[in-house]
Amino acid sequence: MTQFPIDGFQSALWFDTAVTAPSTEPLNEDITTDVVIIGAGITGLNAAIELAQNATNVVVLEAGVVGGGASGRNGGQVNVGLNLSPDALVAHYGQAAAEPLLAALVRTPQTVFDRIKQFDMVCDAEQTGWIQGAVTPKRLAEQQRQAEEFARIGLQIEELDRATIARKTGSGNYIGGSFIKPCGSIQPLSYTRELARVALDAGVKIYSHSAVQTLKRRAEHAGWIVSTGVGQVCAEQVLVCTNGYTDSTVSGLRQKVVPARSIQVATEPLPAGLQERILPHRSTLVEKRRMVLYGRYDRDGRLTMGDHGPMRDQFCLDDFTDLKNRAIDVFPELEGVRWDYHWGGRLAITKDRLPFLFAPTADLLIGMGYNGRGVGMGSMMGLAMASRLLQRDVEHAFMPVTTPDEFVLHAFHEIGATMIIRWDMLMDRLEESRA
Numbered sequence: 001m002t003q004f005p006i007d008g009f010q011s012a013l014w015f016d017t018a019v020t021a022p023s024t025e026p027l028n029e030d031i032t033t034d035v036v037i038i039g040a041g042i043t044g045l046n047a048a049i050e051l052a053q054n055a056t057n058v059v060v061l062e063a064g065v066v067g068g069g070a071s072g073r074n075g076g077q078v079n080v081g082l083n084l085s086p087d088a089l090v091a092h093y094g095q096a097a098a099e100p101l102l103a104a105l106v107r108t109p110q111t112v113f114d115r116i117k118q119f120d121m122v123c124d125a126e127q128t129g130w131i132q133g134a135v136t137p138k139r140l141a142e143q144q145r146q147a148e149e150f151a152r153i154g155l156q157i158e159e160l161d162r163a164t165i166a167r168k169t170g171s172g173n174y175i176g177g178s179f180i181k182p183c184g185s186i187q188p189l190s191y192t193r194e195l196a197r198v199a200l201d202a203g204v205k206i207y208s209h210s211a212v213q214t215l216k217r218r219a220e221h222a223g224w225i226v227s228t229g230v231g232q233v234c235a236e237q238v239l240v241c242t243n244g245y246t247d248s249t250v251s252g253l254r255q256k257v258v259p260a261r262s263i264q265v266a267t268e269p270l271p272a273g274l275q276e277r278i279l280p281h282r283s284t285l286v287e288k289r290r291m292v293l294y295g296r297y298d299r300d301g302r303l304t305m306g307d308h309g310p311m312r313d314q315f316c317l318d319d320f321t322d323l324k325n326r327a328i329d330v331f332p333e334l335e336g337v338r339w340d341y342h343w344g345g346r347l348a349i350t351k352d353r354l355p356f357l358f359a360p361t362a363d364l365l366i367g368m369g370y371n372g373r374g375v376g377m378g379s380m381m382g383l384a385m386a387s388r389l390l391q392r393d394v395e396h397a398f399m400p401v402t403t404p405d406e407f408v409l410h411a412f413h414e415i416g417a418t419m420i421i422r423w424d425m426l427m428d429r430l431e432e433s434r435a
């Protein structure tokens with residue numbers, strides 16, 4: 001039974017169905033290493049594995065537990081692409097910087113699923129494709145344009161007409177859409193715990209309940225002293241992978257991301273007949289509009305659905321009413337089913353709606369800002385950060401290094417974000433009423 005208030009992590013469906021958590025302790029001594037990574041989520045742990053497998057000593061410091069950030073709470077959709085289309089990314093970064101990034105975007109889902117196989121990760125991985133549903137002609141035209149742009153860089157996206165998308169989703173809600181075959185889903189907390197298991201096996205030291213409080217330059221040597229108050233780590237280099245949970249440890253960083261919330265619900269395991277009608281091929285679904293709605297099955301046939309949440313970390317049942325109604329609008333057959341799980345977490349929104357790899361100094365790398373797309377992109381960012389430290393070529397260190405803009409009036413971000421959500425909902429309604 002869901003308690004009030006709802007804790008966004010321990011109330012998650014994933015918390016009940018994940019593989020066992022890795023055994024980790026708090027840091028309570030002073031140690032030395034090559035690289036310290038702050039944050040044990042998808043980004044930090046992918047970077048840790050890659051570095052450790054390339055003869056680098058790595059320590060990961062995590063404020064809570066492995067996967068306790070967004071990585072253990074998310075929708076588990078392994079998707080492709082960013083908020084800008086391929087052509088817009090070229091305009092944004094310039095051709096030379098955009099090319100390796102675009103190539104990396106195209107290979108994102110396959111890379112994630114290949115690594116899951118390579119490391120024998122138990123995380124309910126299913127490569128069943130991603131359906132993007134359009135509710136207005138404007139959104140459909142946008143999707144068709146994106147499909148053409150992706151085709152030019154080597155990713156074939158299948159366009160779906162009204163009848164086909166109705167068959168693939170079991171919903172009459174969409175006028176058309178697209179299908180991207182290499183995408184799919186994972187159990188996100190299992191994926192993150194399995195990343196930690198692989199990292200530990202590779203020699204990475206992971207400390208939980210070890211929030212970094214200060215990051216200081218070493219007095220007489222190159223590198224950093226990273227302190228949790230109880231213990232400290234001396235390291236040559238620091239990677240910051242804290243995404244929506246970024247605090248004030250790194251001066252000025254907090255102002256570069258707004259921690260928006262996303263919430264999810266999961267049904268009871270649906271009867272076989274219903275599973276044959278709703279998303280019969282177990283593809284993942286995203287309804288493309290300003291306020292996206294997303295959904296998928298878990299391994300036991302529970303349908304999970306998610307959208308935006310209120311700007312706080314603890315939720316109450318009322319917060320989920322609109323989401324459930326939206327889910328029933330799309331799949332009327334859900335009327336009357338039991339909703340067994342309610343949860344949510346933080347994602348990081350950036351000013352330009354793109355992730356960033358920021359290097360304030362050569363020995364401090366910051367990778368975050370996935371704007372809700374961090375399962376695939378966070379995995380890739382972790383690899384890109386490691387590749388940069390390992391001084392690999394641009395194909396691997398594909399993420400352009402940029403200086404992200406700050407949000408002016410960041411102190412008022414909760415009010416600002418709430419207003420933007422209301423505005424976006426209104427604009428969605430207007431667009432749909434005109435269609």
Ligand SMILES: Cc1cc2nc3c(=O)[nH]c(=O)nc-3n(C[C@H](O)[C@H](O)[C@H](O)COP(=O)(O)OP(=O)(O)OC[C@H]3O[C@@H](n4cnc5c(N)ncnc54)[C@H](O)[C@@H]3O)c2cc1C
Pocket residue numbers: 038039040041042043044061062063064065067068069070071072073074075076077078079210211212213241242243244245246247249261262263264306343344345346347348368370371372373374375376377378
């Ligand atoms: C409800 C929800 C649904 C989502 N669905 C999807 C989806 O289906 N597909 C998708 O691609 N993306 C999705 N996302 C986004 C995705 O989950 C994130 O982008 C991704 O998990 C980010 O991973 P990360 O490792 O960078 O950060 P996180 O997993 O958030 O980890 C950051 C970690 O840093 C730690 N930390 C912070 N400060 C400190 C400190 N001072 N010291 C030590 N540790 C610290 C935190 O405790 C946290 O564990 C969703 C997000 C949410 C919230």
